Amino acid sequence: xxxxxxxxxxxxxxxxEFRYGGxxxxxxxxxxxxLTDEQWADFLYMRSNPKGVMAERWRHVxxxxxFFNALRDTVSDRFLAVYKAGEPRPDIEAPEPTAPNxxxxx
Amino acid sequence: MTRFSFWELAxxxxxxxxxxxxxxRKPEPKPxxxxxIIGAGxxxxxxxxxxxxxxxxxxxxxxxKGWLGGGNTGRNTTIxxxxxxxxxxxxxxxxxxxxxxxxxxxxxxxxxxxxRGVMMLAHTVHDIQVFKRHVHANRLAGVQNEWxxxxxxxxxxxxxxxxxxxxxxxxxxxxxxKGGVARHDxxxxxxxxxxxxxxxxxxxNCAVTGIRRNADGSVAGVETSRGFIGAKKVGVVxxxxxxxxxxxxxxxxxxxxxxxxxxxxxxxxxxxxxxxMSNTVHAYVSQSDKGELVIGAGTDQYVSYSxxxxxxxxxxxxxxxxxxFPMFRRMRMLRNWGGIVDVTPDRxxxxxxxxVPGLFVNCGxxxxxxxxxxxxxxxxxxxxxxxxxxxxxxxxxxxxFRTGRLIDEAAAAAVAH
Numbered sequence: 001x002x003x004x005x006x007x008x009x010x011x012x013x014x015x016x017e018f019r020y021g022g023x024x025x026x027x028x029x030x031x032x033x034x035l036t037d038e039q040w041a042d043f044l045y046m047r048s049n050p051k052g053v054m055a056e057r058w059r060h061v062x063x064x065x066x067f068f069n070a071l072r073d074t075v076s077d078r079f080l081a082v083y084k085a086g087e088p089r090p091d092i093e094a095p096e097p098t099a100p101n102x103x104x105x106x
Numbered sequence: 107m108t109r110f111s112f113w114e115l116a117x118x119x120x121x122x123x124x125x126x127x128x129x130x131r132k133p134e135p136k137p138x139x140x141x142x143i144i145g146a147g148x149x150x151x152x153x154x155x156x157x158x159x160x161x162x163x164x165x166x167x168x169x170x171k172g173w174l175g176g177g178n179t180g181r182n183t184t185i186x187x188x189x190x191x192x193x194x195x196x197x198x199x200x201x202x203x204x205x206x207x208x209x210x211x212x213x214x215x216x217x218x219x220x221x222r223g224v225m226m227l228a229h230t231v232h233d234i235q236v237f238k239r240h241v242h243a244n245r246l247a248g249v250q251n252e253w254x255x256x257x258x259x260x261x262x263x264x265x266x267x268x269x270x271x272x273x274x275x276x277x278x279x280x281x282x283x284k285g286g287v288a289r290h291d292x293x294x295x296x297x298x299x300x301x302x303x304x305x306x307x308x309x310x311n312c313a314v315t316g317i318r319r320n321a322d323g324s325v326a327g328v329e330t331s332r333g334f335i336g337a338k339k340v341g342v343v344x345x346x347x348x349x350x351x352x353x354x355x356x357x358x359x360x361x362x363x364x365x366x367x368x369x370x371x372x373x374x375x376x377x378x379x380x381x382x383m384s385n386t387v388h389a390y391v392s393q394s395d396k397g398e399l400v401i402g403a404g405t406d407q408y409v410s411y412s413x414x415x416x417x418x419x420x421x422x423x424x425x426x427x428x429x430x431f432p433m434f435r436r437m438r439m440l441r442n443w444g445g446i447v448d449v450t451p452d453r454x455x456x457x458x459x460x461x462v463p464g465l466f467v468n469c470g471x472x473x474x475x476x477x478x479x480x481x482x483x484x485x486x487x488x489x490x491x492x493x494x495x496x497x498x499x500x501x502x503x504x505x506x507f508r509t510g511r512l513i514d515e516a517a518a519a520a521v522a523h
Contacts, residue, residue, distance in 0.1 A: 001416040002408070015416060020407035022362070041508040045360035045451050049349035051411045074363075077412045 006060045007068050007082045013060070021057030023047050024069045025089060051075060055089050058082075107303050110214050129295065130302035135309050138336030139167045141490055142328055143343055144314050144351055146170035147179040148290070149468055149475065150343035151297035151308070152483020153490070155213075158304030160484075161491035166306045167337075169330060171313035175294030178345050181445035182476040183368050183390065183402040185381055187224040187285035189244050189251045190518040194501040195454060196247040201498050202481025203284060209480055215296030217288050218395065224285030225254070225263060227384040227430070229274035236517055237280040244282075254279045263380050265431045272429050274387050287381060287392055287400075293479055317355040317465070325355075325464035341466040341490050346411065346446030348469035355462050359469070360507045361448045364405040365415035366473050369424075369442035373397030377433070385517075389426035399434065401427065405447065405473060415444045447473050452512040457486055457499040466490050467504065 002015040029035050029043060048054075054074050059067045071080040071092055081090045108114060108127065118126060141157060143150045146168045157163040168174075186206055188199035210216050228234045237253070244251035256268040259279040268276045298308055309332070316329035317340065327336035344351045346363045378393035383402075390402035403423040406415040420442050428435045450456060450470035455478070457468045468486045471478065481498070488496040495503070506512055 001418050016418065023409075037508045037510075041360075042358070045507040046358040047349075047360065047362055049359065049362050049409060049448075051347070051350045051363075054409055056409065072408070074409050074411050077408075077410055077414075 002077060002079075004058060004070070004079065005082045006063055006066075007084050008064045008066050009060065013063060017060060017062040019059045019061045021059050021067060024055040024057045053080065053092065057085075107299070110216075129299045130308055133307040133309065135167060135169075135312065135330070135332055135335050136307065138327065139307070140165040140337070141339045141341065142166070142335060142337040143168045143341045144328065145177075145343040145345065146174035146294075146298070146308055146310065147177050147343065147345060148175065148293050148297065148479040149345075149471070149482045149486070150341070151175075151294055151301055152479055153341060153343060153468065153486045154306045154308075154483075155297045155301040155304070156484045156487035157491055158301055158306055161487060163491055164305040166301075167335065168301070168306060168308045169312045169314055169328070169335075170308070170310045171331075173310050174298050174308060175291055178445040178447065178475065179290055179294045179479075181368065181443060182290055183392070183400050184287045184290045184394075184476060185224060185285070185383075185392065185402075185474075186219065186288050186477045187282050187381075188249055188477070189224075189226075189240055189280065189282045189285070190515055191240055191243055192513050192515065193247060194513050195515055195518065196244065196249050197498050198455075198481060198485070198502070199478055200247075200249050201484065202478045205480035205484060206288065209288075209293075209296070213296035213300045215292060215299055217292045217296055219288040220286045220395075221284050222286040222392075223262065223281055223283045223380040225259060225380055225382050226280045227259070227276050227382065227386075227389075228278045228280070229276060229384065229386040231277075233386055234278055237278070240518065241280050250284050251280055251282050254281050263378075263382055265378060265433050266382065267430055267432055274429075276430070285381065287394075289395075290476060293476075297483070314351060314354070317351075319355070319462070323463060325462060337464075339464045339466065339490055341468065341486065343468045343486070345469065345471070345475070346448050348448050348467065352460070352467065355460070355465055357460050357462060357465070359456075359467075359504075360451055361470055362409050363411060363446050363448050364408070365410050365412060365444040366405045366447045367403040367415045367420055367442060367444045369401050369403065369420055369439050370394070371399040371401070371434075371437045371439050374399075374437070378431075382430070384426065384430065387426035387430070388423050389430050390423065391427055391431070398440065399437065401439075403442075405449070411446050413444045413446060447471070447475075449473070451507070453515045453518075454513040455482070455502055456504050457482065457502045458489055458495050458504060459493075460504060
């Protein structure tokens with residue numbers, strides 16, 4: 001199970017308190033009626049699904065209830081950073097691969 | 107290549123089975139091929155086999171970054187069934203079901219297909235409505251599926267606890283008698299051996315690192331860890347890594363890769379007659395021919411390529427199994443593992459052409475691709491050979507996410523996600 005730091009509560013909690021929110025920084029279209037079908041498909045369905053550093057949303061459903069963003073390495077499941085919603089994505093590269101602890105992913 | 111038969115078995119027995127030989131070659135890659143398949147799992151090898159056998163395309167290479175059948179083909183829970191809801195899916199999965207029936211004879215390789223019945227349990231009024239809808243839809247389409255009361259379910263699978271005093275009592279079940287299990291490794295090995303006999307090169311330990319394109323945008327070949335290999339057509343069958351491979355050609359995919367876990371128990375004598383799955387409480391169990399209980403757990407909620415998942419997911423599944431089958435409560439689990447599955451928004455696969463000429467993709471099988479292996483390879487081979495989809499996979503385009511003609515099978519997928 002992952003241990004996740006909530007940037008609002010500033011505490012580390014087990015994954016059970018959180019709900020995943022998918023890829024971060026996908027902005028809702030400003031003027032939806034002007035979008036083509038391709039742009040809609042891209043907004044609704046296409047995902048970068050990276051093998052490496054991923055910016056993703058989490059929601060602390062059984063805590064403060066707020067959405068926040070995180071950078072996580074999808075190969076090791078290690079969290080690299082957590083940041084509040086609305087803040088820009090931190091500029092962090094993936095660390096050198098080391099064997100993660102299988103239980104915590106850290 | 108030796109053809110397996112009783113006579114051959116008896117003859118080799120005289121020599122203590124020392125001279126069976128390799129079942130496929132270990133060829134060096136040629137400079138160019140007509141078709142390159144990326145990924146030597148069940149689907150990729152089946153594609154190569156049917157390309158050679160049905161379409162006469164034998165100048166084919168199957169590239170595999172690890173060893174053949176070492177990804178999700180070797181990690182799944184080996185269930186075969188075809189009780190999906192929509193006509194498009196019924197046609198696709200039942201096509202595979204038809205091929206399963208005599209696959210061992212076709213490949214001259216025992217894939218150990220055992221039609222022991224797949225029973226899906228209903229625990230709520232909503233489950234009953236959904237499963238009955240599936241049963242009726244399936245029967246209209248000529249797909250085998252039937253409704254059982256709780257007592258009939260108990261008669262079909264005696265270890266089942268249908269008591270009223272459990273958290274989610276069993277209210278009934280949908281049963282597909284033709285469903286069952288097959289030996290996952292044998293499917294990969296059988297197709298590999300069959301494809302190799304037609305001259306297909308299966309090149310293991312050869313990771314694709316790039317897709318080279320011609321000036322007109324069409325595919326020129328693939329860059330690999332063993333150098334450039336030219337190809338007129340490239341088929342990507344890379345399961346959880348499809349997004350990564352397609353990104354090399356600049357194509358974005360509607361996929362998310364999640365870990366899906368499974369586990370097996372210590373082996374015991376035959377005690378479990380069928381496959382039982384329950385979406386609501388997430389139990390998913392059968393018994394292998396070796397005697398181990400084979401248990402499918404759920405997906406983790408986050409994107410990951412780690413081939414491992416949270417222990418709470420497996421705990422949840424084991425809890426449900428202990429409640430439904432009290433006789434397993436003291437059983438010990440031997441191993442658990444994870445595979446990376448590529449999940450589409452509508453839980454249906456993508457099989458067909460891509461915006462890049464000469465590049466084809468077969469992906470998005472999510473948590474349930476093993477059952478479709480023969481059918482998937484069969485229609486994908488047709489698509490690559492003819493440059494045009496087979497009528498069965500025509501609806502499963504990448505373009506459906508633009509047109510909105512989705513094939514929503516979230517309820518038929520046995521793994522909640």
